[in-house]
Amino acid sequence: MSTREASGAEDPIIESRDQLVAPMQKGEKPEAAWRIGTEHEKLVYKRSDFHAPSYDEPCGIRDMLLNLQRFGWEPIEENGKVIAMRGDDGTVSLEPAGQLELSGAPLENLHQTCAETGRHLTQVKEIGEACGVGFLGLGMWPDKTRAELPIMPKGRYEIMLRHMPRVGSLGLDMMLRTCTIQVNLDYSSEADMVKKFRTSLALQPLATALFANSSFTEGKPNGFLSYRSHIWSDTDPHRTGMLPFVFEEGFGYERYVDYMLDVPMYFVYRDGKYIDAAGLSFRDFLKGELSVLPGEKPTQSDWWDHLSTAFPEVRLKSFLEMRGADGGPWNRICALPAFWVGLLYDQSALDAAWDLVKDWTMDQRETLRSSVPRLALDADIPGGGKLLDLARDVLAISRQGLASRARLNSSGDNETGFLEPLDEIVESGKVPAQLLLDLYNGEWGGDITRVYEQSF
Template sequence: MSTRTENTADEPVIESRDQLLEPMQRGEKPRLEWRIGTEHEKFVFRREDHRAPSYDEPGGIRDILLALKEYGWEPVFEGDNIIAMAGEDGTVSLEPAGQLELSGAPLVSLHQTCAETGRHLTQVKAIGEKLGIGFLGLGMWPDKARSDLPIMPKGRYKIMTEHMPKVGDLGLDMMLRTCTIQVNLDYSSEADMVKKFRVGLALQPLATALFANSPFTEGKPNGFLSYRSHIWSDTDPARTGMLPFVFEDGFGYERWADYMLDVPMYFVFRDGKYINAAGHSFRDFMKGELSVLPGEKPTMSDWTDHMSTAFPEVRLKSFLEMRGADGGPWSRICALPAFWVGLLYDQTALDAAWDLVKDWSMEEREALRNAVPKLALDAPIPGGGTLGDIAPEVLKIAHNGLAARGQLNGSGDNETGFLSPLMEIAQRRKVPAQDLLDRYHGEWGGSTDPIYKYSL
């Protein structure tokens, strides 16, 4: 989630609706300037007892962040609390229950992305060795109840924690018990954004299936392969989902701004603090009628903040965010951007991907999205068959797209190798969660404790 550190008092206020389109318009870039931004979260646990450490205990989350100074990272504060570390590789921040996230820098190639990931994991693992800490790449805590988990001292999390139970039953699970991998990608124009958004939404269930990695809740199988994905279906219907309007004629920046205006607010950031505006209307804010800040109008930073509080399967800000994947190990962190870059950053691949899904109805897309958390690659697709049937075809499109990009490393290899973990999953038709369940019912003897041996 976003890390906000600056005030907006000196910024000009938003006076017209046209200003709301500026972040999206500003995101347009020529192809040569397209970049790849990868975000990945991991669970933090104490090796001695698998407990999730609190923020301020010795060797806890704050100490882990501070230890990154050894590698050139600089602290980011909210009040007196360190909430992130900033460096050349992006930002390392804390999620609501202490999950550690790298929001990576915008990079040219997947080779750079995977090297960035490797540097980050090497650093935190070295810190973990000193502090008795391990890191786990999964979509959901395998054994922790909500009550087992700490809450990090970040203003927006306090507001969200109070608001979530009012709008859904699983929002607190989303905040406290899940981890994801996400990739942020560019577009050249409004039309390019629209096509990428549509392909991203239609094929997000396939990404969810290939990365499904959250089959346990509180030490037992939960009946899902991606319980993290299921959680989003009962988090907050006003800010989640498959967004039918994206597939309607006329979709573009204006329609996205309308959607965001319909999303209820969470907060306003002023004087280094978050003001609770949960459930209030940004439209009222634009009229100077926000009850928690009477007479005050929003700035562009307020709008940027607000745009970060919608959580659909694909999200538009000044770039597109692909949000469907469970957390996982190093190889799959690199595989997610490979999947989406291959599909979306080559025009021939993008056209081929759209041809594959363009005739699906909205009802069929919704049905697929709803089936995937339990069935993964066995989820039925429009026209017959399953996701497992089209996975090799989609991965071939992505492979060809990566090959066409011609981004080579020092050894002369292109980017297609980063798809290998997904190719193997598609060939076996067995997703990571199913492998975990096999171990649970077999060698692990009905326990999730051994999962910690598979830490990052």
């Protein structure tokens, strides 16, 4: 989740609707300036007994963050506590229960993305070795109850933890127990954004299936392959889901602004502190009628904050965020941006991918989204067949898109090699969660702690 820093001196009051549309419009970039931003979270545990370390304990989350200073990272604080580290490779921050996230820098190609990921993991593993700390690449804690997990000292998390049980039964699990990989991608125009949004939203269940990696809860199989994805179905209906309006005629920046104005608020950030505004209306805020700040109107930073509090399968800010994938190990971290860059950053590939899904109805999209958490690649697709069949076609399109980009490394290799982990999944027909279930039911003898042998 976003790391908030104090706004600069220029933070104008929002006086017109044009200012609400501006962040999306300003995201438009010529193709030569398109970048790839990759975010990935990992579960942190103490090797001695597998517990999730607290913020304050020796070699806990705070110390993990501060130890990154040896690699040139600089602390970001909130109320005197370090909550993130800033560096050339982006930002390392903490999720609500101490999941460690790298929000990577905007990069030109996947070779750079994978090198960035490798540097990050090398650094945290070096720190972890000295502290007796390990890392798991999964979509969800496989064995921890909510009560066993620590809470990190970020003001927005306090508000969200209070609010989540009011609007859904699984929101606390989303915050405390899950991990994801996300990719942030650019667009050249409003029309380009619309086509990319529709294509990626329709295909997001395929990404969920390919990366499904959360099949255990509190030490036992939970009946799902991506329980993390299922959790989003009962987190908060006002700010999650497949966004049917994206597929309606006339969709664009203005319609997304309307959606965000209808998403209830979480907070307002003032003087370094979060003010609880959970459930209140940003429309009231625009009129100066927000009950927690009577008479005050929102600034540009308030709107940007609000844009970060919706969690649909694909999210629009000044770029598009792909949000469907479970967390995973190093090679799959690189595979997710490869999958989406191949589909969305080459026009022929984008056209071909949209052609595969453009005739689906909204009911069909919703049915696929709801079946994938349990069935993954075995889910039925509109028109007949299984998601596995679609995966073959989509990966072929993505590969062609990456080949057409022709972004080469020093050895002359293009970016298609980063799709190999997904090729292996499709060839075997088994997603990562199914492989872990095979181990659990086989050589692990029902002992879920053996999963810690799979750490980074």
